[in-house]
Amino acid sequence: MTATGSEIVIIDLGTTAARASLYRLDAGAPVAVARVEAAASGDDREALLEALGRAAGRDLKAGILPVVTVSSRPWPVLVAGMARGITAESIYKAVQDAGLVASDILSVDDRRMEHERVAAIRRAPKNAVVLGGGVDEGLLEYGQGQQVADMAALLARSIEPGRLPLIYAGSREALPGAEQALAGHVLTLADNPRPVLEEEHLEGLVNVLADVYRRSQATPATWPWGLAYRRGLALLQAELGGNVLGVDLDGTSAEVASVINGQAHRTGYSESWPEPRRLASRTLVWEQVAEWLPWAPSDNDENIMENFRLRPATVAVDWRDALVRQAYHRVLLSRALAEHQETVATLRGLKKQRTIGDVFADRQTLGGITLVDMGKIGFIVASGGAWLDYAWPAQAAAVLIDGLQPAGLTNLLWDKDGTIVAAGVLDLWGGTARSLASRAAGGLAPGLVPLGAVAAVASRSGLGLGSVLGRVRWESGGRQFEEPIQAGAVRAYSLPPGERAEVTILPSRGVDAGAGPGQPVTGTATGGPAGLIVDGRGRPVRPRSGRDGDTWRQVARWLEAIDALPESVAAWGRQQAGKAGVR
Numbered sequence: 001m002t003a004t005g006s007e008i009v010i011i012d013l014g015t016t017a018a019r020a021s022l023y024r025l026d027a028g029a030p031v032a033v034a035r036v037e038a039a040a041s042g043d044d045r046e047a048l049l050e051a052l053g054r055a056a057g058r059d060l061k062a063g064i065l066p067v068v069t070v071s072s073r074p075w076p077v078l079v080a081g082m083a084r085g086i087t088a089e090s091i092y093k094a095v096q097d098a099g100l101v102a103s104d105i106l107s108v109d110d111r112r113m114e115h116e117r118v119a120a121i122r123r124a125p126k127n128a129v130v131l132g133g134g135v136d137e138g139l140l141e142y143g144q145g146q147q148v149a150d151m152a153a154l155l156a157r158s159i160e161p162g163r164l165p166l167i168y169a170g171s172r173e174a175l176p177g178a179e180q181a182l183a184g185h186v187l188t189l190a191d192n193p194r195p196v197l198e199e200e201h202l203e204g205l206v207n208v209l210a211d212v213y214r215r216s217q218a219t220p221a222t223w224p225w226g227l228a229y230r231r232g233l234a235l236l237q238a239e240l241g242g243n244v245l246g247v248d249l250d251g252t253s254a255e256v257a258s259v260i261n262g263q264a265h266r267t268g269y270s271e272s273w274p275e276p277r278r279l280a281s282r283t284l285v286w287e288q289v290a291e292w293l294p295w296a297p298s299d300n301d302e303n304i305m306e307n308f309r310l311r312p313a314t315v316a317v318d319w320r321d322a323l324v325r326q327a328y329h330r331v332l333l334s335r336a337l338a339e340h341q342e343t344v345a346t347l348r349g350l351k352k353q354r355t356i357g358d359v360f361a362d363r364q365t366l367g368g369i370t371l372v373d374m375g376k377i378g379f380i381v382a383s384g385g386a387w388l389d390y391a392w393p394a395q396a397a398a399v400l401i402d403g404l405q406p407a408g409l410t411n412l413l414w415d416k417d418g419t420i421v422a423a424g425v426l427d428l429w430g431g432t433a434r435s436l437a438s439r440a441a442g443g444l445a446p447g448l449v450p451l452g453a454v455a456a457v458a459s460r461s462g463l464g465l466g467s468v469l470g471r472v473r474w475e476s477g478g479r480q481f482e483e484p485i486q487a488g489a490v491r492a493y494s495l496p497p498g499e500r501a502e503v504t505i506l507p508s509r510g511v512d513a514g515a516g517p518g519q520p521v522t523g524t525a526t527g528g529p530a531g532l533i534v535d536g537r538g539r540p541v542r543p544r545s546g547r548d549g550d551t552w553r554q555v556a557r558w559l560e561a562i563d564a565l566p567e568s569v570a571a572w573g574r575q576q577a578g579k580a581g582v583r
Contacts (some may be wrong), residue, residue: 007033009052009060010425011045012225012418013071015270016251016313017385021424022056031446032417032427037315037385045069045219072225072250074273075213076103078126078150081170082133085348090193091132091169092277093343094202096267096312098209099226102276106154108147114154116264121158128212129155129164130205131178135196149177161185165212169193169205188212196463200347223428225421226255230266232424233257233381236445237264242378246420247336247404249386251312254336258344265344269311271334284331290328291543292402294556294565295573316389319569326399329386333403341370350522356454357578374539375407375458375514378523381448383415383481394564395493397451397530401490405539407458409503409516409523417447452495452530455505455521457485458539459512469536471506474525485536492562493534495527500576503532531564 008030019037023030034056038044053060060067077095081088084107095102104124106117133148148170155166161184168178169190179187210227210456214220229248237244237259248255254268271282289305290297316322346368354403375428380400390396394437397412412501423445455472466489474481476495483493485507495501505521507513513521525532543555556573559565 007065008429009049009065009067010418010422011048011067011069012421013044013069013073014040014225014250014385015072015074015253016040018044018048020052021418022060024448025426028426029445030419030422032419032422035417040073066429067221068429069217069219069222070225070228070270070421070425071217071222072099072253072255074101074217074222075127076101076125077126077209078103078106078121078129079276080106080131080145080155082108082131082151087133087170087194089348090200090202091130091205093200093265094169094193094205095130095209096343097202097227097230097265098206098213099224099228099230099266099268100209100213101268101273103273105276106151106210108151117154117156117200117499120222121155126164127216128167128209129159129192130167130169130209131155132168132170132193132205133277134174135192135194146177148174149181152178153183156182156185159185165216167205167212168210169208173531174200175457178484180363198347214447221429223425226257226266227422228269228424228428229255230257230264230298230424230541231427232420232422234259234264235423235427236381236420236448236557237262237379239445240379243376244339244379244381244414245372245374245377245404246381246383247333247400248384249332249382250384252309252328252332253384254332255384256336256340258340258372258377260344265340267336267340269332269339275339282335284328284335288331289324289327291550291551292555294323294559294570296552318449319566322389322391322549323565323569323580325386325389326395329399333399334405337372337404341372344372347371373513373514374405377406377408377410379411379413380404380406381413381415381420382422382451383418387414387416393451393529393563394562395453397533398559398562398564400454400534401454401535405456405541406454407456407512407539408521409505409525411452411453411524411526412451412528414449414451415447416449419445419447429582450497450526450528450531452492452528453501453503453525454535455485455507455525456513456533456537456539457507457511458501458514459474459517468508469511469538470505470513472503472505472532472534474501474532476501476527483534485534487536487538490533490535490537490558490561492531495532497527497529499527501527503531518533530562 006025008023010021017037018040021035022033024033036051036055049061077100079091079102081091088105088107092102166185166187168187190208193202193205220427233246234360244259246257255268257266348368457469469485469487470481503525509518515521
């Protein structure tokens with residue numbers, strides 16, 4: 001750090017809001033001192049610094065403290081590779097890990113005619129282009145070098161020289177042919193993300209993408225938000241151990257990052273951007289959102305959701321508005337997680353002997369077998385401005401559980417001060433790469449608030465509602481507890497903040513709690529305002545599992561059971577249903 005070396009200002013330019021935060025470094029870890037927020041509009045740095053200075057009681061525009069900016073505003077990259085599920089998929093993952101957006105994916109096997117590819121290149125929004133393909137050695141022996149050259153020639157015909165940064169991240173053997181086809185264009189070289197089929201190395205390309213992004217910004221000390229978030233989550237995982245999943249909600253967009261077996265990855269999800277691997281819309285369907293309302297939905301509720309889509313930075317005006325938004329967030333998180341699981345998967349293009357049992361046991365994705373198994377996630381961390389609108393911690397816990405549907409024993413945390421991104425910024429800035437871990441050695445880092453924990457079964461046993469799927473044992477306050485896991489039900493038990501409990505999930509025969517049918521799961525739960533939530537609804541949770549007309553009552557019962565629904569709202573829902581003649 002410069003000057004005092006003990007403070008830093010981080011400006012976060014989001015899609016719906018812009019924030020500025022002053023952090024004090026406590027034993028190397030960021031601790032929030034002051035924070036301000038405003039509606040997102042262009043470059044907000046000067047106004048945010050002035051507002052932050054007033055909040056902190058000092059002048060922060062004098063240049064005494066370092067100011068670093070992170071931005072989650074879309075910065076599109078066009079991806080061009082050889083095989084769609086191999087090199088193009090790896091480039092796509094690198095773009096996501098860098099905190100950027102892929103606007104389209106071109107490949108030799110994408111079933112598009114040449115004129116369609118030219119039109120797609122010219123039509124796609126793009127601030128940079130990445131060309132890759134082929135292994136580093138042996139490519140020319142199989143005559144595949146020409147395919148890379150052909151794709152380069154296609155880009156040359158479609159993009160004016162010097163207009164966009166072009167990054168080459170392909171086979172070194174195919175580089176001369178690509179350079180010849182792209183004569184007049186300046187190529188930036190990056191490491192091949194798939195030097196051999198059996199290996200994937202993304203960080204070299206991620207670093208080049210981050211450098212190209214920074215050179216395009218008004219101030220060089222600017223990084224993609226998603227990159228900082230991924231780096232910060234990796235620091236947190238190094239301290240917590242196990243597998244960690246982070247979700248950030250900012251209005252109508254979501255970021256998902258995970259650290260699985262030491263490997264950190266990130267994906268972004270927004271309704272305003274199509275899914276580039278399928279060129280499909282990401283727009284959420286009202287019927288899916290309506291399933292999660294604790295009252296009989298009406299046209300007015302749909303209007304509330306549409307208004308929220310148009311003005312995501314606004315604050316909920318009443319309980320009804322807030323609960324419609326929470327239902328929306330459940331579906332948004334589910335969609336964002338599904339794309340993340342599809343992206344963070346085993347490599348394609350490999351020959352593997354598989355048994356019939358493997359086929360039925362593994363979740364298949366376009367990229368192979370997903371590595372993000374919700375039965376093996378020890379911690380879920382929620383961050384982002386959207387969570388600040390949740391009046392009760394139990395509501396945040398309910399949205400996380402229903403949207404992400406973890407299994408086994410999972411601790412829920414809330415990053416209320418943006419600590420994870422701040423730690424990632426310090427890592428990128430060159431502060432202390434282990435700052436978050438060193439501060440958290442005696443517990444959680446400042447700003448990370450435990451919400452509680454959830455003990456859930458992962459699969460249905462075929463038993464009816466009310467059947468016992470197993471039992472949960474734990475010790476709290478010097479007392480032993482043991483409670484049944486009721487099929488189709490969810491319950492919350494007190495586990496005060498600051499208290500830790502050793503929890504054992506004992507599923508019945510044939511019931512899976514994340515470790516296999518009938519296998520027990522043990523772990524440590526950290527207490528919080530939501531307590532220990534025991535979830536016997538199985539996975540996936542289906543709000544429509546009740547009889548016709550009873551869906552909303554079932555959702556209301558679930559929310560009331562964990563103290564996530566005010567009694568006044570539940571009574572209002574019953575009253576409205578009575579007026580409309582709904583059972």
